[in-house]
Amino acid sequence: MPTISEKGMHMPPSPIRKLVPYAEAARKRGVHIYHLNIGQPDIPTPEVMLNAIRGIDLKVVEYSHSAGIESYRRKLAGYYQKNRIMVDWQDIIVTTGGSEAIEIGMMSCLNPGDEIIVPEPFYANYNGFSTQAGVIVKPIPSSIETGFALPPIEEFEKAITPRTKAILICNPSNPTGYLYTRAELETLKSIVIKHDLFLFSDEVYREFCYDGHEYVSVLHLDGLDQHVVLMDSISKRYSACGARIGALISKNKEVMAAALKFAQARLSPPTFGQIAAEAAIDTPQSYFDEVIHEYVARRDFVVDALNRMEGVYCPKPSGAFYCMAQLPVDDTDTFCQWLLESFSHHDQTVMLAPGSGFYSRPELGKRQVRIAYVLSLDSLRKAMECLEMALKHYPGRLPMARGLATEVEA
């Protein structure tokens, strides 16, 4: 029997999805699960999108242009311009989800063995895409104590080697919800220019900024046009994860020419999704106002509930719809599995994403979980009740609440 590839062996399984078999077993036992483990919002997809799909009058579902349907690219450029991201429609390649934007961006810019610096914790699948591309992730830890702010510039300087080719950020951040300030992005800019690096910026949570905080895109900064590759997606913006429509955006013509060749090899992004995405641009502002209002209420509730539990700490994030909390348990991988396998409270339990999967060095996330506050307030209330109860009964609960720093370094 022929053997599979090394990448096939080393490719990390999705930390968000690896607990799925335990969840399925729990469901079969009649336990209701609150899914806070995955960024699948319950927010309805805008009607304009669904109506566009229902009104489709194609005779033949054809390939689109490899870079996407021109009318969609033009409208999408208008969307970015409204967000003060001054790109032309030809600076955009429509991708199959944000995932493909990251894949194509990495393949276009980095050679196998090249290094990419990523503040951790980071979106778990960056590990997977890096493995695919043969790229080495060089993590720089951000700390729960500072709410996961950008690590100090010295940490970047220390991490840079002759193989460093890019820095990758997610802003607002999955998994931390952290929103980078203009000052932090200016710091990143100086490093990127000084060392002639690419700056990959995953900005799929752009719409989700709270408390009046300013959203700053790396394309709002002057002088970075040749360095920036922006990765985007409509999945979260319009609660349309299944449409699989994203975008790779750059003013760097060489990057775009290379990216187009990868896009041509896979022929085209999905036609149905593009039709829905084009219609989505007409989503009224009232939709976002309502959604933001809802997420702020959910965040406030969850973060408050967490911090009131004994031994739990959760910084209050300013963006996205995630938070990272520190729990008084021996190991959140074990704890999250135990929640599904051995625990229930009124026939209910909660599914969380163990922190380890969001770190390049899993031990750093051993006490942390990511919580996606993507359910209704009522469900979140019940989920937090389950979690509080579970922490009281979990056999691996730490004997006493210790200091934060100790936990993190443990």
Place this chain on the structure above:
Amino acid sequence: MPTISEKGMHMPPSPIRKLVPYAEAARKRGVHIYHLNIGQPDIPTPEVMLNAIRGIDLKVVEYSHSAGIESYRRKLAGYYQKNRIMVDWQDIIVTTGGSEAIEIGMMSCLNPGDEIIVPEPFYANYNGFSTQAGVIVKPIPSSIETGFALPPIEEFEKAITPRTKAILICNPSNPTGYLYTRAELETLKSIVIKHDLFLFSDEVYREFCYDGHEYVSVLHLDGLDQHVVLMDSISKRYSACGARIGALISKNKEVMAAALKFAQARLSPPTFGQIAAEAAIDTPQSYFDEVIHEYVARRDFVVDALNRMEGVYCPKPSGAFYCMAQLPVDDTDTFCQWLLESFSHHDQTVMLAPGSGFYSRPELGKRQVRIAYVLSLDSLRKAMECLEMALKHYPGRLPMARGLATEVEA
């Protein structure tokens, strides 16, 4: 300015799409173009698919399971079983088009530097996917004189090195339309077993077999279960290229476990497309009967018209909807560009795919073109008239019709 990756530089542009700018310029001059350059059929997508899309009643367009929607996978397994491919639904991962099935298959089974043997001419994008994966294509030429039959077994044996990990075939073949016989596949089986290789089989044209010839899948052969990775797509079967739904199929559990990890990294295949694809399985047999009838008429017309042109030779294929023809011209890359840039006949011209893009060594395809007979008989008639006229006026026409062998070796 940071430099792009080596893969980004070496990635081949799509040979099928590289003439597009010339076509756009011709259209602007008012010239009508018959598109025989791309496998985008004009056949209507089945109504059951479009109705499923129009009837969508989702509230939230969610991610599906990374391996695809379970109900679709179950129904799809039934489709394969009807085709005597005895797979279980768990042997199937739904992919974003056949393209992603090839990408994931290569990444799961081959290391960078590993070699894959491919009879040439082959589907141009195999070059691109191999570049992406860092895999080396080892071509074995098949010949227009034998209608592009499987090269003799000695050619495979000669090409095998310690780095050989897989053989890749497309059956029925894009670009040649050749349909492998059971005897040829048995030959392949013996090589695969003897050298412990993977056998990748791209069978997206399964439905398109003509003249009563038997379609044989590599999964119809005994004893190959651990070696075969089948790549499939609904694009051609249901004339739904833009749905971007394919499948990776294998009975080899290790391959499937690795493939699932790559599938998880990109989250899920498109939801809309999967809904359409699930409905498509109920497409009535009468749809296929009509389509096959139409393609046979088109093939017969085109192949006959080609062979009646002076100096042109085109073997008659038994499957898919392509043929490769040899033309009495100096270089088909130049000729195909000239057709768009400098020629028109009653304000019409024809767009063909130069043969060079279907060979690992482009010079082998220098006299050949691929013709996709995906237009109506009436359009094909006009397209063949254009081609015949063009061959009379093309300045690079070879001075006399020479023997076939000379052409091929030239």
